[in-house]
Structure formats: C-alpha cells, structure tokens
Amino acid sequence: MENGTAPLASDGSTISLGGGLAGRYAAALYAHADEAHALDQVVEQMDTLGRMIDESPFLSRLLESPLIDVSTAQKAIRSVLTEHGFNKIVQDFVGVVVSNRRMRALRTIVGTFSALVAEKRGVVVVHVESAYPLSGVQEQQLRARLIEAGYGNVNIVKRVDPALLGGLVVKIGARLYDTSLKSRLQRLQYAMKGAA
Structure with a gap:
C-alpha cells in the first residue's frame, strides 16, 4: 500500500x-x-x-x-x-x-x-489487466519497470480481460495507468466527435 x-x-x-x-x-x-x-x-x-x-x-x-x-x-x-x-x-x-x-x-x-x-509487510499490490495472458518475459519487464518507478517489493495480481483488445491497465493503489487499445480507441472516438 x-x-x-x-x-x-x-x-x-x-x-x-x-x-x-x-x-x-x-x-x-x-x-x-x-x-x-x-x-x-x-x-x-x-x-x-x-x-x-x-x-x-x-x-x-x-x-x-x-x-x-x-x-x-x-x-x-x-x-x-x-x-x-x-x-x-x-x-x-x-x-x-x-x-x-x-x-x-x-x-x-x-x-x-x-x-x-x-x-504490514511493505508489499505493494499491483493489479494488471491484459487482453492476453502475460508471458514470463513480459511479467519480468513489468516488474523491472515498477522497480524503476520506485516500487521495490511488489505483488503482481494478473487478470485477463479480452475486451481490452491490447495493452495493459495497471492499478497501483488509487493510481490507474490505462494503455489499453480499448481506451485509446475511445479517446480517438471522443476526439473525432469534438472535431466534427
């Protein structure tokens, strides 16, 4: 936490x-x-x-x-x-x-x-949603990025959500990092509506 x-x-x-x-x-x-x-x-x-x-x-x-x-x-x-x-x-x-x-x-x-x-143990729980199961290499890369960001002791909880289409949604406490293809497409759709 x-x-x-x-x-x-x-x-x-x-x-x-x-x-x-x-x-x-x-x-x-x-x-x-x-x-x-x-x-x-x-x-x-x-x-x-x-x-x-x-x-x-x-x-x-x-x-x-x-x-x-x-x-x-x-x-x-x-x-x-x-x-x-x-x-x-x-x-x-x-x-x-x-x-x-x-x-x-x-x-x-x-x-x-x-x-x-x-x-109590000082572990940060990181919830990761992906469109497909993460490979061992992808999980290691994610863990390395989290360590770079200052989260030394992490527990990664993975969940697969095909609706994301691609990318990741990472939740660390109250912080949300959404790089999913689904959210990118939604942002593009809103931008196009605004331009019309």
Whole structure:
C-alpha cells in the first residue's frame, strides 16, 4: 500500500482497511494468527482459500446462496477446509464468519486480509489487466519497470480481460495507468466527435 491508498479486491472493487466489516474481520484474524505464531501459515492458507472460492463453482454457490441454512453451510465448509488440510485457526475463523451469517462477504474478507498482510509487510499490490495472458518475459519487464518507478517489493495480481483488445491497465493503489487499445480507441472516438 502506498500513502494509505485503498487496495482492490479480486473483482476490482476498493477494499477499505480502516474499517468496515471486512476490515474488522481481517484485522481480528491477523492479530489472532500473529499471537498464535502461525501468521505465515494462515497467510498462505487464506490465499489458497481465495483461489478456491474463485475457481470452485460449488464453493462460490455455497457462499452466495441465501437458501442454505447456517448449520448446513458450517458442515459443508468445514468438510471442504478439512479435506484440503486447512489449520484450526482458518477453520475456526471461517466458522465464525459463517455463523455470523457473513458467508457472502467471505471472499471480500479474504481479499482484505491479503491486502492487510501486504500493507504490514511493505508489499505493494499491483493489479494488471491484459487482453492476453502475460508471458514470463513480459511479467519480468513489468516488474523491472515498477522497480524503476520506485516500487521495490511488489505483488503482481494478473487478470485477463479480452475486451481490452491490447495493452495493459495497471492499478497501483488509487493510481490507474490505462494503455489499453480499448481506451485509446475511445479517446480517438471522443476526439473525432469534438472535431466534427
């Protein structure tokens, strides 16, 4: 995080670290994991949980469904977490989120926790959208440019958006650098309308 700017969730929405529901849950988990000397393991497992939510239609539907009662959701989620080897801290934390009827906020809480950890460790989270997946060389070049710009310790979060047509959209905190072909074409269209 840079100068207190807000991080972004996986869907591109802004995450508030200072307060709000997700911020309170994330701060509580961070404090508990740190106190239990299990922070590194919890960080790794929360990242895994975020990927699981993003990649598993079953888990996404389970968290989003208003029709599933709390006890059924508790059993299902605990079963999934146990099967994947999550530790007691993460299982209990997710259990509290579910029992407080905050299942729909779990993905946001995971993202907020990740942003909080990055902030505490001095890591700058850089969200990069491209029309096609970045190659290893392109990612290294991007990382080198970010280091040149003064961002030494970065975590690059990549997302592919074919609608961009080409180029990149880079978000660093509240800063946005849009070199996509889509935005260039839009600017050209506005300029041509103004000239007509």
